[in-house]
Amino acid sequence: MNRNTPGARANAHSTTDVLVVGAGPTGLMLGCLLRHHGVACTVIDQRDTIDPRTRAVMVHAAGLEILDALGLRTAVEDRGVRQTRIDFHTRHEALFTVDFTGLDTAFPYYVNVPQPEVEAVLADRFTATGGRLLRGLRYTGHQEDEHGVTAEAVTDDGPHTLTARHLVGADGASSAVRTALGIDFPGITYPMSYLLAEGAPLLPTDPDASAMYIGPAGAVSLLPLPQGTVRIAGPVSPEALDRDSELSTRHFRETVDTLGFGPALRFERVDRIAHYQVHERLAERFTHGRTVLAGDAAHLNSPAGGQAMNTGFGDAWALAWRLAALLTGSPAPLLADYDRERRAAAAEVARTTGVLQLLDAMRHATTEPARNSVQESLTGYAEAWSQLYLRYHPTPAAAPSGAAPAPDTTTTAHPALPARTGHRLHPGARVPGHRPEPGHHTWLHLPGAAPDRAHLPPHTRTAELTATQRAWLPAGATAVLVRPDGHVARTLPTDPDTTAGATAETEKEAA
Numbered sequence: 001m002n003r004n005t006p007g008a009r010a011n012a013h014s015t016t017d018v019l020v021v022g023a024g025p026t027g028l029m030l031g032c033l034l035r036h037h038g039v040a041c042t043v044i045d046q047r048d049t050i051d052p053r054t055r056a057v058m059v060h061a062a063g064l065e066i067l068d069a070l071g072l073r074t075a076v077e078d079r080g081v082r083q084t085r086i087d088f089h090t091r092h093e094a095l096f097t098v099d100f101t102g103l104d105t106a107f108p109y110y111v112n113v114p115q116p117e118v119e120a121v122l123a124d125r126f127t128a129t130g131g132r133l134l135r136g137l138r139y140t141g142h143q144e145d146e147h148g149v150t151a152e153a154v155t156d157d158g159p160h161t162l163t164a165r166h167l168v169g170a171d172g173a174s175s176a177v178r179t180a181l182g183i184d185f186p187g188i189t190y191p192m193s194y195l196l197a198e199g200a201p202l203l204p205t206d207p208d209a210s211a212m213y214i215g216p217a218g219a220v221s222l223l224p225l226p227q228g229t230v231r232i233a234g235p236v237s238p239e240a241l242d243r244d245s246e247l248s249t250r251h252f253r254e255t256v257d258t259l260g261f262g263p264a265l266r267f268e269r270v271d272r273i274a275h276y277q278v279h280e281r282l283a284e285r286f287t288h289g290r291t292v293l294a295g296d297a298a299h300l301n302s303p304a305g306g307q308a309m310n311t312g313f314g315d316a317w318a319l320a321w322r323l324a325a326l327l328t329g330s331p332a333p334l335l336a337d338y339d340r341e342r343r344a345a346a347a348e349v350a351r352t353t354g355v356l357q358l359l360d361a362m363r364h365a366t367t368e369p370a371r372n373s374v375q376e377s378l379t380g381y382a383e384a385w386s387q388l389y390l391r392y393h394p395t396p397a398a399a400p401s402g403a404a405p406a407p408d409t410t411t412t413a414h415p416a417l418p419a420r421t422g423h424r425l426h427p428g429a430r431v432p433g434h435r436p437e438p439g440h441h442t443w444l445h446l447p448g449a450a451p452d453r454a455h456l457p458p459h460t461r462t463a464e465l466t467a468t469q470r471a472w473l474p475a476g477a478t479a480v481l482v483r484p485d486g487h488v489a490r491t492l493p494t495d496p497d498t499t500a501g502a503t504a505e506t507e508k509e510a511a
Contacts, residue, residue, distance in 0.1 A: 013160070013162070016040050016042040016164050017040040017041065017164060018165065019162050019168070021139045021177050024171075025056065025118050025122065026294050028123055029312070030170060031126040032129070032131070033317065034324065039327060041132070043132070043133050044139065044162070046139070053116070053272070054114040056115045057231065058111070058309070059113055060310045061103055061110065061387070062390070065388075066317050068107070072122070076121050079121070080226060081207075081226060083209060083224070084208050084209065087206070087211045088362055089214065091260050092366055094365055098378055100386065103383070103386050104388065105432050112210065137154070142180065149165070149290050150163050165290070167291045168292045168319070169297045177297060183284055184283070184284045186284065187279060190278040190279070192218075192238050193241040193275045194235050194236075194275065194278055194303070195255060196273070196275065197270055198231045198270070198272040201229075201230045207224065210223045210224065215236075215261070218259060219234050219359050220232050220234035220236055220259065220265065222264075222265065232256065245275075247274065280300060282347060283298045285343075287339040292335060294315035295311075298315065299350075301346070301349050301350050301353050302353040302355070303353075305384075307385065311387070314390070318338055321483070325439070348390070380419045383423075389429075391487075425469065425480045427489065428487055430486055434486050436483075436484050441484060443492075446478050477492065480492065
């Protein structure tokens with residue numbers, strides 16, 4: 001059997017540069033990116049095949065930019081449905097909208113695409129570029145020393161040993177890697193059950209928009225999917241179903257009907273039905289020696305805004321270039337910076353997806369002033385959920401290393417959401433629309449500004465700032481140095497007051 005095929009098994013002992021546990025979207029994306037950097041990578045998964053259940057669905061603009069850099073965006077979009085809005089409907093016929101068409105990107109929209117389809121595209125690319133995808137292996141533990149990691153796994157054929165320079169746990173919410181490291185995973189579990197059904201809708205849906213329908217005591221999202229199917233899911237009522245109880249089609253319909261939207265939320269045919277709990281959790285740390293956590297193994301958030309798969313992609317994007325640099329001898333504390341930045345990013349995602357009180361405000365917005373106020377409070381959600389305008393902040397002087405703000409799940413209005421008009425290319429800011437080259441910094445500059453290469457990392461690429469990017473320059477800046485993950489390392493001329501802390505990683509790498 002070809003060991004690069006989805007059903008492949010490992011030898012009794014194999015060696016690689018990076019071993020990834022978990023062949024979900026995060027693990028496979030990381031594998032593809034590492035191969036893009038020329039890094040030897042093996043991905044293992046305990047399942048023999050891709051899980052056919054549709055879990056995560058939305059791929060937002062930042063994720064589309066990553067897929068485009070790999071040449072995979074079209075393949076993913078062809079398996080999904082392009083959407084430009086999220087509409088919020090209430091019983092009193094109010095309509096609130098989050099519009100994605102104004103985003104600063106070549107892809108001002110999101111795509112509803114079933115997670116198994118995304119995994120299939122990524123798996124094909126990973127193996128086609130020389131990655132080793134070994135299925136049917138269950139990780140059981142690992143040890144590490146100053147040279148690398150030795151992991152143990154078992155299959156139906158017996159035990160297997162895999163050695164690597166670094167290990168990444170991308171093995172989901174119940175991560176065996178996280179458990180083996182003894183890393184706590186604190187957070188909350190929502191008290192209500194979320195109901196979910198997929199199939200053919202009774203009535204046609206808007207081809208350009210996903211929607212949320214908000215009733216007196218609950219709400220559901222309606223997501224158009226390929227082949228004219230939809231997913232309807234959400235906290236329909238405050239009741240919590242027993243974890244092992246079965247959900248009937250009749251119970252689903254009767255419960256959803258209590259929202260008061262009638263045929264708009266009914267199925268002509270139901271293909272799948274389920275219920276689940278929603279958790280918000282953040283691992284106490286994302287790194288431990290040579291081992292790193294990514295995706296659901298590191299953080300869990302509310303499904304609002306469709307952030308799960310995208311945040312995992314962001315972890316992979318932030319991690320791949322760091323691992324590639326470490327493998328070529330970089331002295332910079334890159335994994336510590338990954339821990340700090342991505343923990344804070346996951347906490348920010350939790351803050352912007354905590355919309356329960358916002359939905360309650362929509363329920364009670366029965367006057368025009370109240371509706372205008374709610375619509376105003378939605379300003380910045382497209383930017384936040386697209387993850388295009390994410391900014392990593394320097395570690396506060398008073399905060400311990402690796403600290404991240406606690407998730408905020410109760411705020412109704414979010415004054416700190418990243419409005420496009422206020423975006424600036426300060427250190428840590430993401431550069432929307434910029435396409436970095438693997439492993440290389442980029443010096444983006446005003447016309448005529450010449451770089452001082454003595455103060456730039458080796459092999460830095462150069463390009464002129466676009467008109468939009470020029471508008472984002474901080475006062476007095478003539479250029480920005482952009483890291484391989486598309487975030488600003490520092491502005492030029494360097495302002496010590498704005499770059500302290502944020503440039504330490506780049507300065508050490510360039511040394």
